[in-house]
Amino acid sequence: MKTSTHWPPRRRRAGFTLVEIMIVVLIIGLLAAMAIPMFGRVREHTQNSRFVSDLRTFSQAFETYAMKNGDWPPNAGTGVVPAGMSGEMKDSAWTTLKNSVGGRWNWDRNNYGGAAVISVANATASDAQMTAIDAQIDDGDLSTGNFQKVSNRFCYILEH
Numbered sequence: 084m085k086t087s088t089h090w091p092p093r094r095r096r097a098g099f100t101l102v103e104i105m106i107v108v109l110i111i112g113l114l115a116a117m118a119i120p121m122f123g124r125v126r127e128h129t130q131n132s133r134f135v136s137d138l139r140t141f142s143q144a145f146e147t148y149a150m151k152n153g154d155w156p157p158n159a160g161t162g163v164v165p166a167g168m169s170g171e172m173k174d175s176a177w178t179t180l181k182n183s184v185g186g187r188w189n190w191d192r193n194n195y196g197g198a199a200v201i202s203v204a205n206a207t208a209s210d211a212q213m214t215a216i217d218a219q220i221d222d223g224d225l226s227t228g229n230f231q232k233v234s235n236r237f238c239y240i241l242e243h
Contacts, residue, residue, distance in 0.1 A: 132214050133183035144171040155199040158192040165190045184208035201240040
């Protein structure tokens, strides 16, 4: 007598095959490869905008002080609000440990041939990034104009 055994029909398992998972991983990798450089450009643009905004705010504060007092405030150390400027610089980013380009703000009076200068000491931003900032606020050349690289500082000259 011939007996026939019937196995239960195979059920299709719910899930993904290895090929499908590999395709998804590949697509995610391609999207990440396109997004990472764009994220870097957006981050740099944001840093530049913040720097320019802070620089304009500080320039206006120093110019207001000079108009009220007939002279620029005295020299101050890096990250230190110059004497008499605490009212003008209240709640500002002047005293932060690092500004948006990685350096610290500094008020230089008479250190650059008698000029009144807002400078950034020890910036970690590249010269290319600082040149892009210079193009926004000056002539796009770090060796000329009101925004210059002097030694290891980037200086915004308010008055020669």
